[in-house]
């Protein structure tokens with residue numbers, strides 16, 4: 195997983211609340227066998243509408259999603275996070291996230307940042323006036339910056355450290371892989387192996 | 394203070410433990426199938442990682458494989474894609490695989506024990522909740538999600554927080570016609586589908602000791618239906634005897650060392666469980682489910698319950714909804730409920746003993762009019778063994794269908810499904826709405842009840858045949 199220290203990009207303003215994971219990535223896309231390529235399914239039901247904000251050329255290339263409250267509710271599918279990342283989003287800002295979605299996103303390296311709803315409104319308004327507005331999300335300094343605004347945010351130290359080090363669960367275990375090597379040295383020889391195959 | 398069995402196994406597998414973090418557990422065996430593994434392998438590929446221990450990993454195809462015409466290409470495109478992906482991943486990462494048509498193919502939880510790679514004192518995981526089956530050997534075995542599958546593939550370990558322990562004592566002698574399936578259904582009806590949440594269940598007592606290894610697997614298999622993380626039974630002479638002839642059993646000096654270790658695998662006399670319950674074997678009779686979760690069960694001698702008699706408001710509401718879905722009227726004797734389809738199979742009851750016990754009842758009998766019966770062995774080897782004993786003839790003469798090995802009608806993921814409104818008596822483990830096909834109605838039963846039901850056409854036990 196990529197390290198996240200700070201990121202600067204443009205914004206997709208998604209003026210909707212309660213965006214559930216079925217809307218982020220509908221169930222029909224779950225039959226796939228990969229972790230990548232889900233960008234085509236992202237918000238697919240809404241993308242049929244040419245007026246949908248994601249279809250507007252001025253928001254092409256946006257990497258920061260700014261959504262209404264209660265983003266990511268519904269089923270626990272990790273595909274929702276993959277779809278956002280596959281499309282190119284690095285950060286999602288909202289005033290409230292569903293717990294499981296937030297947990298999944300932090301494990302996969304998608305930064306979810308909580309800022310007050312009034313600041314979300316300010317940001318939406320600013321982007322609607324100027325779609326190429328540059329916004330910086332700084333995990334090191336724990337703030338979001340655009341124009342003259344500096345908005346601080348909270349994140350627990352452990353998650354922040356993992357994101358800044360680029361460590362997913364596997365990466366974390368691999369940091370301690372010497373312990374695994376040592377354990378394997380002492381495993382009894384009678385423990386079964388699947389290879390070579392006997393039948 | 395002494396340790397419980399699961400605490401001993403846990404302690405023997407802690408690779409690393411640090412305050413405030415879950416323990417990092419070493420995993421002795423990782424079982425894989427086509428449904429929950431594709432993204433795990435893709436994750437490895439994206440990160441440029443390898444499988445750490447292909448020699449502790451094994452794959453089989455089971456969940457969405459057909460049980461007819463297995464020599465033809467798989468018709469369903471999603472199933473075909475998942476199976477092709479598993480085959481390619483196994484090849485790319487050097488993992489042993491038993492594909493459709495292979496003699497060691499079958500349901501992942503039938504294949505492990507039959508190869509002898511399921512042994513006492515191991516940690517075993519699989520991206521499937523019924524991994525608890527392997528607990529019958531005194532192994533700590535539990536189901537995991539796809540990101541955990543990836544974690545185990547990459548590191549052969551898993552961060553886990555320690556479960557609580559519950560002892561379930563079943564003492565006494567079972568009445569004739571009562572099986573381990575009835576024991577576990579009775580336990581779940583007593584403690585509820587959430588009663589085991591956060592616990593590892595240890596089944597103990599003279600009635601458990603008296604069970605065969607295969608019967609023990611049936612009990613441990615359904616631990617998950619009580620919400621438990623895992624279920625296990627301390628190994629004994631029966632366990633060792635069962636393993637001795639298996640292909641992957643330890644050999645020579647290793648066998649002796651293994652048995653010596655296995656003999657230490659029981660809960661110490663002074664061990665303390667976080668919770669304990671006791672059942673008398675004599676009080677258990679053939680059990681069935683009437684509702685849409687495995688806890689909604691009752692003795693077959695009884696009647697469909699009246700929701701109005703249920704004190705708990707939530708349970709009452711659940712019972713009302715269940716009866717509506719199941720198309721049942723309160724007060725109907727269970728034995729008057731007519732069945733359309735009988736399914737004998739699954740990782741709960743698809744082993745050779747299950748087939749033998751059903752065949753014994755079906756021999757010389759004829760299937761009830763308009764009823765269909767599917768007999769699906771849990772593995773290709775179970776199928777061959779049954780054929781060597783002539784059981785296939787018994788089933789076919791009776792009027793049942795004799796299929797190839799797989800999960801089949803346990804879940805509506807392959808072509809073997811119930812149609813809407815169709816009612817089954819099924820030896821599988823889940824009676825959830827739609828589990829066996831959209832709108833299908835499932836009654837969970839033992840193989841003996843399945844057989845008697847197929848003869849009479851209504852829910853029945855062998856005692857009703859006389």
Ligand code: SF4
Nearest residue numbers: 523739740800803804
């Ligand atoms: S038989 Fe049923 S419960 Fe067992 S592994 Fe297959 S689908 Fe799961």
